[in-house]
Amino acid sequence: MHASQTNLAEPAPAADPTTKDLILFAAEELFAAEGFEKVSLRAITQAAEVNLASVNYHFGSKDALIDAVIENIVTPINRERLHRLDSLESELAPDSAIATRDILDAFLRPLVVAIKESDLSEEMFFRLMGRCMAEPDYRMPESLIPQFQEVVQRFSDAAARALPKLPHDLIVWRLYFSIGTLVQSLMHIEALDSFSGGKSGQPSLDDLLTRIIDYCIGGFEAPVSENK
Amino acid sequence: MHASQTNLAEPAPAADPTTKDLILFAAEELFAAEGFEKVSLRAITQAAEVNLASVNYHFGSKDALIDAVIENIVTPINRERLHRLDSLESELAPDSAIATRDILDAFLRPLVVAIKESDLSEEMFFRLMGRCMAEPDYRMPESLIPQFQEVVQRFSDAAARALPKLPHDLIVWRLYFSIGTLVQSLMHIEALDSFSGGKSGQPSLDDLLTRIIDYCIGGFEAPVSENK
DNA sequence: TATTGATTCAAACGTATGTTTCAAACATAC
DNA sequence: GTATGTTTGAAACATACGTTTGAATCAATA
Numbered sequence: 001m002h003a004s005q006t007n008l009a010e011p012a013p014a015a016d017p018t019t020k021d022l023i024l025f026a027a028e029e030l031f032a033a034e035g036f037e038k039v040s041l042r043a044i045t046q047a048a049e050v051n052l053a054s055v056n057y058h059f060g061s062k063d064a065l066i067d068a069v070i071e072n073i074v075t076p077i078n079r080e081r082l083h084r085l086d087s088l089e090s091e092l093a094p095d096s097a098i099a100t101r102d103i104l105d106a107f108l109r110p111l112v113v114a115i116k117e118s119d120l121s122e123e124m125f126f127r128l129m130g131r132c133m134a135e136p137d138y139r140m141p142e143s144l145i146p147q148f149q150e151v152v153q154r155f156s157d158a159a160a161r162a163l164p165k166l167p168h169d170l171i172v173w174r175l176y177f178s179i180g181t182l183v184q185s186l187m188h189i190e191a192l193d194s195f196s197g198g199k200s201g202q203p204s205l206d207d208l209l210t211r212i213i214d215y216c217i218g219g220f221e222a223p224v225s226e227n228k
Numbered sequence: 229m230h231a232s233q234t235n236l237a238e239p240a241p242a243a244d245p246t247t248k249d250l251i252l253f254a255a256e257e258l259f260a261a262e263g264f265e266k267v268s269l270r271a272i273t274q275a276a277e278v279n280l281a282s283v284n285y286h287f288g289s290k291d292a293l294i295d296a297v298i299e300n301i302v303t304p305i306n307r308e309r310l311h312r313l314d315s316l317e318s319e320l321a322p323d324s325a326i327a328t329r330d331i332l333d334a335f336l337r338p339l340v341v342a343i344k345e346s347d348l349s350e351e352m353f354f355r356l357m358g359r360c361m362a363e364p365d366y367r368m369p370e371s372l373i374p375q376f377q378e379v380v381q382r383f384s385d386a387a388a389r390a391l392p393k394l395p396h397d398l399i400v401w402r403l404y405f406s407i408g409t410l411v412q413s414l415m416h417i418e419a420l421d422s423f424s425g426g427k428s429g430q431p432s433l434d435d436l437l438t439r440i441i442d443y444c445i446g447g448f449e450a451p452v453s454e455n456k
Numbered sequence: 457t458a459t460t461g462a463t464t465c466a467a468a469c470g471t472a473t474g475t476t477t478c479a480a481a482c483a484t485a486c
Numbered sequence: 487g488t489a490t491g492t493t494t495g496a497a498a499c500a501t502a503c504g505t506t507t508g509a510a511t512c513a514a515t516a
Contacts, residue, residue: 019463037265040503051465056505058463170439176416177409177443184408210453211398215405218450219443247493268473279495284475286493 020058022048025119027069032120032128036066067141070132076117077129078147080110085154097161104216107155107175108182112205122205123189130186133179163221170224178216185212248286250276253347255297260348260356264294295369298360304345305357306375308338313382325389332444335383335403336410340433350433351417358414361407391449398452406444413440 017025026048030039041062045052059065084106088098115125140148152175159171166174185208245253254276258267269290273280287293312334316326343353368376384400391399413436 041505042503051463052504053466053506054464062504173439174443177413177440180409180412180416181405181447182408184412185405188404188408211401212405214450214453215402215447218446218448219409220446222442222446225438225442269475270473279493280474281476281496282494290474 019048019050019054022050023055023058023065024069024072027065028072028120028128029124031066031069031131032124035131067143069128071141071143073114073118073128074132074144075147077110077114078144078151080113081107081151082154084110085158089158097164098158100159100162100217100220101213103155103158103162104178104213104220107178108209108213108216111182111186112209115205126186126189130183130189133183159220166224174220177219181216181219182212247276247278247282250278251283251286251293252297252300255293256300256348256356257352259294259297259359260352263359295371297356299369299371301342301346301356302360302372303375305338305342306372306379308341309335309379310382312338313386317386325392326386328387328390328445328448329441331383331386331390332406332441332448335406336437336441336444339410339414340437343433354414354417358411358417361411387448394452402448405447409444409447410440 023044027039027044030044030047041055042052044065045055055062055065059068085103088102088106092098111126111129114129115122118125120128152172156168156172156175159175160166160168163171189208251272255267255272258272258275269283270280272293273283283290283293287296313331316330316334320326339354339357342357343350346353348356380400380403384396384403387399387403388394388396394402417436
């Protein structure tokens, strides 16, 4: 039996980190910096100061390690998303709808929350998140598929109530467009604040998020042009 | 001396395609389907029915081949973008500004135009385009940097005139957000029209583009929320 | 202490990759 | 027709990778 499951909400018992955790942490960091395919198991085990064979021993394969890392990142975010949507819906007067801004905020802001709980730097975390959704050969880990379906379902339903004039399939499209805007920003975050640089330092994370949310709200509520 | 330069607007002289062209075409196709890193030179040369060594002979290295493919795709698109912007500006009454929709259309639609001139299928072409801008380890070929700087400069200037209330750096950000929306859609185009499926077949390319442009216009023109 | 099962370790395996080599084939001009 | 520069061809090179192996080590139990 392995000493530690891939425990998502580990209470961090002051104990020494297990080999498995050392691998997970080193892998997170390297994947964020260089991408899943580019980082070799040798690089990971060297950074983690563990033996090369221990990855296959504890995870089974490199692919399974990648899945584990992605699950560790994405699962708490999706949980937080649903939690926030729950709150919004429970505070709601009957027959009224949540504001588009609140929906998008509940969808996007959990990323920022996740950062505080991560050991990665902001930039690394964002890069990793972006990779999780943008890697060209990315296949979603099995366990995340139903999770994501639920999230998309719940949020598109909420958006449909907020924007009753939009056909439902357009709602889903625009939700994906919003994800795209976010992901692409995360992937190229250094490019973004390099040119926005010149003026004092980089904008804070919340500033970036605010800008993205502003943009996505506009996109979501945009009128639909006729298709000739 | 090589028999054919990497000629962008080749008049297609009925002559046999050179080895170099065979490589370029096979590489385009495979890169689009599987990504730059994943495709081996052996796969390319086998598909092109040329010798393995000819890639290094004609291009120097795999990286240089990747650059050549990207340049072949992106350069005509950027040229078309600037051409369309030129037209819009020349038809303009003095002291008036181009509509946001026209600016975004001039920026995004050249992709569709490029498809018609490409030998790739629509889907493959879009995938390749997406990869050109979304590959995690993507470094832009040297020759494209000034090209892109000009495009961003010209379009953000035009947008600044259309939206004089927006601070200039926000304009550039939103231009990048629009690119992100587009790129991400291109990369996951099959996912998009799979769920939109159920209803009759896939939406046409122009439909997709129209939806993206609608969304981006909304994003571009969205009000700016106060940063507390 | 002796035994068992889990874990670590160094080393090797098998395979795939980008690149290089150098001789053969080709085309072109003298 | 011979000489010259270019292009092709089959094979090998060097390296890197994910994975496997089997012995050594550790931890806990009886």
